Amino acid sequence: MxxxxxxxxxxxxxxxxxxxxxxxxxVLGMTGTKYGCGIAQCGACSVLVDGVVTRSCVTPVGSVAxxxxxxxxxxxxxxxxxxxxxxxxKHQVPQCGYCQSGQVMAAxxxxxxxxxxxxxxxxxxxxxxxxxxxxxxxxAALSDLAGHAGKETA
Amino acid sequence: MASLFDETKTxxxxxxxxxxxxxxxxxxxxxxxxxxxxxxxxxASGALVLxxxxxxxxxxxxxxxxxxxxxxxxxxxxxIRPDNTLRFLSPFMEGGQxxxxxxxxxxxxxxxxxxAVFTVEAAPAGEVFQIMNxxxxxxxxxxxxxxxxxxxxxxxxxxxxxxxxxxxxLGVPLAQLSTQPGKxxxxxxxxxxxxxxxxxxARDMAVPDAASVTLRDPSTFRWIGKPVARLDMHMKSTGKAxxxxxxxxxxxxxxxxxxxxxxxxxxxxxxxxxxxxAMPGVHSVHVLEGAVAxxxxxxxxxxxxxxxLDVEWKEPxxxxxxxxxxxxxxxxxxxxxxAAETGRGEQAETAGDVAGAFASAATTLEATYRSQYLHHAQxxxxxxxxxxxxxxxxDMWLPNQVPEMFQAAIAKQAGLEPAQVKIHSPLLGGxxxxxFLYKDGNPYPHAIALAKATxxxxxxxxxxxxxxxxxxxxxxxVVKFRGALDKDGWPVGLDVVSVCEGPSEGIAxxxxxxxxxxxxxxxxxxxxxxxxxRIAQAYVKNPPTLAYWRSxxxxxxxxxxxxxLDEMADKGGKDPYALRLRLLAGNARLTNxxxxxxxxxxxxxxxxFTAADGSRRARGLAMASPFGSEAxxxxxxxxxxxxxxxHDIWEAIDPGSIVNPAIVAAQVNxxxxxxxxxxxxxxxxxxxxxxxxxxxxxxxxxxPDRMANVHVKIIESGAKMGGIxxxxxxxxxxxxxxxxxxxxxxxxxxxxxxxxxxxx
Ligand code: FES
Ligand code: FES
Numbered sequence: 001m002x003x004x005x006x007x008x009x010x011x012x013x014x015x016x017x018x019x020x021x022x023x024x025x026x027v028l029g030m031t032g033t034k035y036g037c038g039i040a041q042c043g044a045c046s047v048l049v050d051g052v053v054t055r056s057c058v059t060p061v062g063s064v065a066x067x068x069x070x071x072x073x074x075x076x077x078x079x080x081x082x083x084x085x086x087x088x089x090k091h092q093v094p095q096c097g098y099c100q101s102g103q104v105m106a107a108x109x110x111x112x113x114x115x116x117x118x119x120x121x122x123x124x125x126x127x128x129x130x131x132x133x134x135x136x137x138x139x140a141a142l143s144d145l146a147g148h149a150g151k152e153t154a
Numbered sequence: 155m156a157s158l159f160d161e162t163k164t165x166x167x168x169x170x171x172x173x174x175x176x177x178x179x180x181x182x183x184x185x186x187x188x189x190x191x192x193x194x195x196x197x198a199s200g201a202l203v204l205x206x207x208x209x210x211x212x213x214x215x216x217x218x219x220x221x222x223x224x225x226x227x228x229x230x231x232x233x234i235r236p237d238n239t240l241r242f243l244s245p246f247m248e249g250g251q252x253x254x255x256x257x258x259x260x261x262x263x264x265x266x267x268x269x270a271v272f273t274v275e276a277a278p279a280g281e282v283f284q285i286m287n288x289x290x291x292x293x294x295x296x297x298x299x300x301x302x303x304x305x306x307x308x309x310x311x312x313x314x315x316x317x318x319x320x321x322x323x324l325g326v327p328l329a330q331l332s333t334q335p336g337k338x339x340x341x342x343x344x345x346x347x348x349x350x351x352x353x354x355x356a357r358d359m360a361v362p363d364a365a366s367v368t369l370r371d372p373s374t375f376r377w378i379g380k381p382v383a384r385l386d387m388h389m390k391s392t393g394k395a396x397x398x399x400x401x402x403x404x405x406x407x408x409x410x411x412x413x414x415x416x417x418x419x420x421x422x423x424x425x426x427x428x429x430x431x432a433m434p435g436v437h438s439v440h441v442l443e444g445a446v447a448x449x450x451x452x453x454x455x456x457x458x459x460x461x462x463l464d465v466e467w468k469e470p471x472x473x474x475x476x477x478x479x480x481x482x483x484x485x486x487x488x489x490x491x492x493a494a495e496t497g498r499g500e501q502a503e504t505a506g507d508v509a510g511a512f513a514s515a516a517t518t519l520e521a522t523y524r525s526q527y528l529h530h531a532q533x534x535x536x537x538x539x540x541x542x543x544x545x546x547x548x549d550m551w552l553p554n555q556v557p558e559m560f561q562a563a564i565a566k567q568a569g570l571e572p573a574q575v576k577i578h579s580p581l582l583g584g585x586x587x588x589x590f591l592y593k594d595g596n597p598y599p600h601a602i603a604l605a606k607a608t609x610x611x612x613x614x615x616x617x618x619x620x621x622x623x624x625x626x627x628x629x630x631x632v633v634k635f636r637g638a639l640d641k642d643g644w645p646v647g648l649d650v651v652s653v654c655e656g657p658s659e660g661i662a663x664x665x666x667x668x669x670x671x672x673x674x675x676x677x678x679x680x681x682x683x684x685x686x687x688r689i690a691q692a693y694v695k696n697p698p699t700l701a702y703w704r705s706x707x708x709x710x711x712x713x714x715x716x717x718x719l720d721e722m723a724d725k726g727g728k729d730p731y732a733l734r735l736r737l738l739a740g741n742a743r744l745t746n747x748x749x750x751x752x753x754x755x756x757x758x759x760x761x762x763f764t765a766a767d768g769s770r771r772a773r774g775l776a777m778a779s780p781f782g783s784e785a786x787x788x789x790x791x792x793x794x795x796x797x798x799x800x801h802d803i804w805e806a807i808d809p810g811s812i813v814n815p816a817i818v819a820a821q822v823n824x825x826x827x828x829x830x831x832x833x834x835x836x837x838x839x840x841x842x843x844x845x846x847x848x849x850x851x852x853x854x855x856x857x858p859d860r861m862a863n864v865h866v867k868i869i870e871s872g873a874k875m876g877g878i879x880x881x882x883x884x885x886x887x888x889x890x891x892x893x894x895x896x897x898x899x900x901x902x903x904x905x906x907x908x909x910x911x912x913x914x
Contacts, residue, residue, distance in 0.1 A: 014452075015434060022454035026408070031400035032393020034583070036533045037618045041850035044533055072393030088391035092383065092816060095250030095824055097390030098533040098583030104391055126858055129850065131533045131584045132250045133827020135861040137820070 001065055005030075006074035016062020020054075021045045023061040024071060032072040032101050036129070043128025046102035046109075047071050053109035053125075072101040075108065083145060084108050091141040095132035102128045103138055107145070117146050225361040226304070228311045230282045232261070238336050238350035240267055243277035245290050246297035247555055247589075248386065249532075249582030250824070251879040252817035253297045255384045257305060259377045259813055260298075264309030264370060265316075266333040267349065269377050274385060276579035279557040279572075292555040293590065293702065295781040295877020298813055302875060310367035312356075319355035323347055381816035386581070397583045399537040399615055401551040406539070407437055408453040409604050409614040410460035411445040413623045414467050416843045417594055417699065418478035421446050422466035433459045442603050444594065449608055453615055460617075477594065477663055481843045483697045485630065488840075489524055492632035492653040492694055499651045499690030502669050503678040506686030511647030515638035518647075519725045521718055523635065524904040525710035526837035528628035528703055531855050534583020535621045540601035541611035546570070551578040551613075552598055553589045560598065563591055568602050586828065587702035588625065592661060595626045595699055619848040626661070626701035627838055629654055631710060633677070635718040638686070643726025644736065645719075648687040650677055652714075653694055656707065660700025665693065672702070676711025676884055679779060681744055682719070682737035698840065704828055705880035708780040709887075713833070713905065716776035716888035721901060730892065731758045731775060743808065743871050744784060748777060751786035751806035754867045762897050762914065765792070770914040771801065774892025778884035782876030783809040787826075789862075789889035791897060796911035798894055800830055800862040807866070807882055810873035822866045822882040829886025831856035835908045854908070 003010045005028065014023050019038075024030045024047070036044030038057045045057040048070035075081035084107045087093075094100045103126070110117055110125040117125065122142045130138070233241040242261060248254040258269035277283040284290045286300050313333060320338030321328040324345055332339050339346040349356075372378070389395045414420065421441050424430070430448065431439055435455030440447045446465050450456040470476055512518060539551040548568050554560045557577040565572040582589060589596075597614045604612040616624070631654035638647030656673025659665050669691055671678075678689050703709055723733040731752060738744045752758045752775070761772035769792040777786045787805040791798050803826050812818050835854040839846040847853035891902040898912050 018452075018454050022452060025400075026452040026454065029402070031396070031402075034397075034533075035399065035535065035615075037850045039618075039849055039851060042533065075392055085388070085391045089383075089387045092387055092820065094384075094387060094390035095252075095820065096533070096582060096584040097250065097386065097395045098397060100390050101393040104393075123859055129533070129855060129857060131531055131586070131828075131855060133824040133831075133856070133861065134820075135827065135858045136823055136864055138858070 001061065003061070003065060003069060004067065005069045006071060006077070012061060014061055016060055018061050020047065020056035020059040020061045020064055020069070024056065030071055030073055034098055034101055036099070041129070042099070043102040043106065044099050046105040046128065048105060048109055051109065051112055053106050072104060075104060078108070080111055081108055084111065087141040087145050091137050091144065093134050093137040093141050095134055099128055099130045099132070103130065103134075107138075107142055110142075111145060117142070119143075119148065122146065226308045226311055226364050227282050228308055228315065228361050229357060231277070231308055232265070232312050234349050234353040234356070236350045236353065238348045239271045239273065241273045241275065243283070244274050245277050245283040245285050245301065247276050247292040247579055247582055247585070248274070249292070249585040251821060252384055252814065253292070254386060255382060256298045256813045256817065258385060259382050260302060260305040261309035263375055263378045264306045265312045266335055268335045269382050269385070271336065272385060278579075279561040279575070279577040284558060290556070290558065293587065295783070295880040299782060299875040299877055302813070306369050307364040307367055310369055311362050311364060314362045314367055315356045315359040316349055316352050318359040319352040320347055323352060323355060378813055380814070382814055384817065395581050397534050398539070398551050398553045398580045399534055399583070401539045401578070401580060401613065403539065403541050403611045405610050407449045407451060407604075407608055407610050407612045408456050409447045409449045409600065409612050410453060410456035410617060411442070411447045411600055411614065411620055412460045412463045412465060413445045413620050415623070416479035416481065417444070417624070418470045418473060418476045419467040420444060420470065422468045425464040425466065426462070430459045430462055433462065438608060439463070440604055440607050442600055445600065447600055447604055447614070449604055449612060457617055477699055479697050479843050483843045484841050485527065485839045488697070489630065489632060492630070493522060493524070495632070495653045495692050495694060497651070497692040499653075499692035500669055501688060501690045502674045503689040504687065508647055508649055508686045508688045511686035512636070512638045512649065515647060516641040517639040517643070517725060518636060519639075519721060520634070520636045521721055521901070521903060523633045523714040523717065525629075525631050525713065526905055527630050527698060527839070528832060528836055529622060529625050529838050529853060530586045530588035530701065530703060531853065532582070532584030532586055532588050535616050535618050536588070536597050537613060537615040538596070538598040538601040539611065539613040540598070540605040542605055547574045547576060548602075549576045549578065550598065550601070551580060552596070552601075553582050553585065554579055555585060555589045556591055559591045564598055564602065567599055586704040587706070590661070590702060592626045592699065592701060593663070595624055595701070618850070622845055622848045622853065624699075626699035628703035628709060629657055629660060629696055629700050633714045635714070637718065637722045637725070639722065639726045643728055645684050645722045645726070645733075646686060648684045650687075650689045651692050652677060652690070652711070653692045655693060655696045655700060656691070657700045657702050659693075660696060672707040674707060674711060676708035676778065676780065677715050680715060681741055681779060682734070683739065684737065704825070705780050705883040708778055708880070708884035709832065710905075712776065712778040712780070712884035713887040713891065716778070716885070717891050717895075717902065720774070720892045720895065729760065731760070734775070734777065743873060744777065746871070747784050747806050747808050747869060748775075748786045750867050750869055751775065751788050751804055754806060754865055755788040755790075755802070755804040760896050769794075770897065772893050772897035774889045774894070774896055776885045776888035776892060778881070780877070780881045780884050782874065783807060783878070783881035784876070785881050785885045787885035787889040789886070789893045791890060791893040793897065793912045793914050796913070798834060798890065798907050798912060800834070800860070800890055802863045802865065803886060803889070804865045805867070805882055805885065806869060808869040808871050808873070809876040809878055809881065811870045811875050812868060812878070815868055818868050818878055819866045821878050823864045825880065825882035826864050826886050827856050827861060829883045830860065830862060830890065833887035833890045833905050833907060834860060835906050837906050837909070
């Protein structure tokens with residue numbers, strides 16, 4: 001099967017039912033996308049499918065053969081991705097970091113659709129779990145990116 | 155596999171693959187030199203051996219070095235590369251708590267090298283890294299406080315060696331030299347030479363006696379005490395950080411397991427083995443201790459097949475010999491059993507005359523509290539990669555907080571000497587106490603068995619569902635409080651029996667000679683002046699396996715104690731803030747801390763009051779003294795749709811002194827999140843011997859929209875340095891509970907609050 005991953009055609013030797021998450025991690029060896037729950041609950045596996053944030057753990061790879069898949073590995077090749085990563089570093093968002101690939105993907109997806117999301121938009125879009133509790137730092141980074149004041153963290 | 159695990163480029167590989175790690179054109183120093191340096195302390199063979207980035211050369215050792223028993227083996231920790239960057243092997247694991255950065259700050263300060271040029275990795279197992287009196291543990295919020303002085307001396311020793319090398323290179327007396335970040339400077343001639351250029355020579359300099367090195371005057375610190383940027387931010391924002399679950403080696407197979415539904419059961423016949431073996435991608439099926447595994451090149455295939463296994467599970471012959479989960483175990487019934495326990499327990503702390511205080515009390519009150527089982531729920535599911543090598547050694551990649559303990563346990567199972575087992579400790583995708591050595595709670599036994607059985611390297615990943623079946627739990631406790639008040643309403647007596655099994659005795663699966671401190675900490679060790687008290691534990695064994703969970707006993711015990719303290723205040727007609735100040739009279743540190751938390755919140759305002767948005771709100775406060783630090787928190791809550799909303803947490807923390815205020819603030823945020831998660835939404839329940847929740851659909855952890863605003867005040871009182879990772883947690887649940895009680899008039903005595911409906 002052929003996939004479009006981060007702008008390149010990739011040949012993926014997997015049956016169509018294999019979740020995109022595992023096709024990326026195991027077949028293509030791209031481990032930046034994380035497994036947390038496997039049932040669309042945590043968001044650690046978030047990738048962009050045609051620019052829209054998608055939980056790859058429940059997305060059969062066969063269903064995205066026609067789509068453009070963007071993963072965390074390509075974030076810095078994208079102008080907006082670079083901005084989001086820079087904001088994440090500036091606000092020192094990650095702790096253990098395990099959820100952060102997914103958080104960055106969710107932020108990029110949101111900002112691609114809406115360059116100036118309101119607090120409400122941010123709340124509605126940033127729903128991935130973070131066990132380390134980086135939620136306030138994520139909001140601070142997004143508020144900065146969106147151009148408004150965020151929640152206090154310190 | 156598509157690509158090999160590239161150890162030369164990844165942080166957290168924790169490596170011991172010496173050749174891969176050596177900088178270009180260099181080789182690690184010969185082991186014999188290290189043995190010599192280590193003197194009688196010895197060094198585990200197979201330990202990673204590093205020099206100051208020096209080219210391969212015959213070992214040159216000067217006799218003067220050998221006798222200095224007090225010298226740290228500086229080159230084991232520090233490698234300065236020719237490009238004037240530095241690689242540091244941290245004895246402590248990085249799991250989000252910022253330890254790697256803190257280590258770089260402390261070492262860099264004394265070495266005189268900017269922490270920003272540090273690459274930090276977890277040190278391999280080995281005696282040289284057991285710097286906590288011959289042990290090492292990433293836990294108990296101990297990393298920085300236990301090693302602060304050691305790390306300063308390692309940095310200072312390295313600087314002294316570089317200065318000696320500089321004196322030789324520049325041909326000037328040592329006394330004329332100084333350092334600037336990354337270089338030795340001869341001010342008189344204006345000449346300087348970088349550390350990178352001196353690294354090869356520095357290797358040959360005597361490691362000074364650790365006690366003899368001069369440490370920097372703290373008033374001149376450039377990095378210690380400053381909000382230095384964390385070293386792992388970029389890689390963790392770009393998916394480049396490598397966790398155990400990401401590790402790969404050539405020829406790798408992967409495995410998924412189906413655990414026995416109840417601990418203690420053993421697999422019998424696999425009824426559909428042939429059908430499972432025929433499933434797509436399956437390599438083989440293996441019956442293990444307490445589990446059946448499926449191995450496949452791709453984990454998803456292994457997982458599909460493991461889920462499909464139809465296994466006959468057999469009861470153990472002697473359930474008492476194992477930590478056995480009975481088929482009728484249910485958390486509700488077990489809580490009732492704990493509550494029905496009437497024993498007075500074994501005393502852990504006593505003072506004054508409790509019987510007398512109660513006999514003469516003007517008023518008494520009593521209340522029973524309860525905590526819930528909790529999962530660690532670190533976001534990275536546990537995994538372990540095992541690879542037997544042709545030379546008889548075994549490489550293991552696994553998340554761990556105690557590498558030498560894992561090394562010993564792994565060696566035992568594999569029939570090897572510990573020195574033959576190389577422990578790689580990748581970055582931890584959260585830990586919160588999850589990655590200690592827990593019998594039946596770590597995947598490494600599966601990885602060893604499967605690598606042996608297949609003759610190939612195997613990575614076992616426990617699915618989230620299998621993890622929630624074997625994750626050892628934060629204990630449940632039922633705690634019975636009695637309080638005595640004098641005629642003016644002030645507390646004079648406290649009598650507490652906690653019916654529980656402590657985490658330490660649970661992990662050991664045996665009672666120790668002494669009471670388990672971790673069972674009662676947070677009920678014991680409080681600073682309030684209540685003259686007559688008896689704190690006791692009535693031991694009742696818990697069927698589930700138990701664990702340390704962030705802030706351990708304090709995670710629940712401060713909730714109990716600080717909530718009951720508010721009950722005593724209410725009963726005596728006292729304000730809870732005034733009551734605490736009175737009970738802390740004469741304790742300047744805690745009085746100051748409590749006032750700081752209250753000031754941070756804009757002054758004490760218990761409420762209920764109406765907020766600007768029209769909601770009815772109230773505030774509660776609580777304190778805790780965990781892991782060498784002191785904390786005080788104020789919470790503001792309202793009720794929405796019957797559930798508690800926590801708007802703000804103001805927390806003051808006094809760890810004595812700190813290394814990085816930004817990391818402290820981040821850790822307070824993190825601990826607040828876990829504390830809120832516990833008090834608001836979390837609980838691991840069992841019915842019929844089985845966990846009700848096997849994934850995040852049924853096991854709630856704090857979601858983003860329930861996070862509070864967090865305001866942090868750090869107080870450096872100058873007291874002995876305390877911990878950071880855990881201490882901000884325990885005051886949060888009782889502060890919230892006390893606020894809810896103030897708002898609703900209904901006393902909260904059990905967590906999580908989501909199990910009740912509230913009205914204002
Ligand atoms: S792994 Fe996909 S949502 Fe959790
Ligand atoms: S940073 Fe650890 S789970 Fe989010």
